[in-house]
Amino acid sequence: LSGGQKQMVLLARALTQEVDTFIMDEPVSGLDYGNQIRLLELINQLKTQGYTFLKTTHYPDHALMVSDRVVVMNGGKIISDGKPDAVITDAMIDEVYGIKAEIITHKHRSWCIPDFH
Known part of the structure; x- marks a missing residue:
């Protein structure tokens, strides 16, 4: 699996375990641009559904x-x-x-x- 696919699998696994709060350290680290955006879009979508994300980033745009x-x-x-x-x-x-x-x-x-x- 690519880095982006692994990140998505980790999120899916946490969701199936009914986790509602995610702590993510540099979640886009090592991902290509497309997977960075896909992951950020997923985070944005999940937060509108009531999930909480605490993440670190060095990217002001993110x-x-x-x-x-x-x-x-x-x-x-x-x-x-x-x-x-x-x-x-x-x-x-x-x-x-x-x-x-x-x-x-x-x-x-x-x-x-x-x-x-």
Whole structure:
């Protein structure tokens, strides 16, 4: 099985065991782009059905896509906590990742666009 297929199997197994809360550490790690999006879409669909997901990610876009609440840590300390659009800002990206970026909204969804020189 591919990494994406294994992730889906793990989710399916947990669902059959009637788990309603998932704790996921970097769930898209090692997945190709298509499987990343499929997994995030599944998480988004399941959360609308009452499932709870607590996940870590280093991808601001992914947090913007599926999160209702974001807690940002830097240097082992919480630096921000709240709604994704309020927490994931140009300044936060610069502070945490040390890069310039712009958060843009397109078709009712926000995206983090790095400023390449």
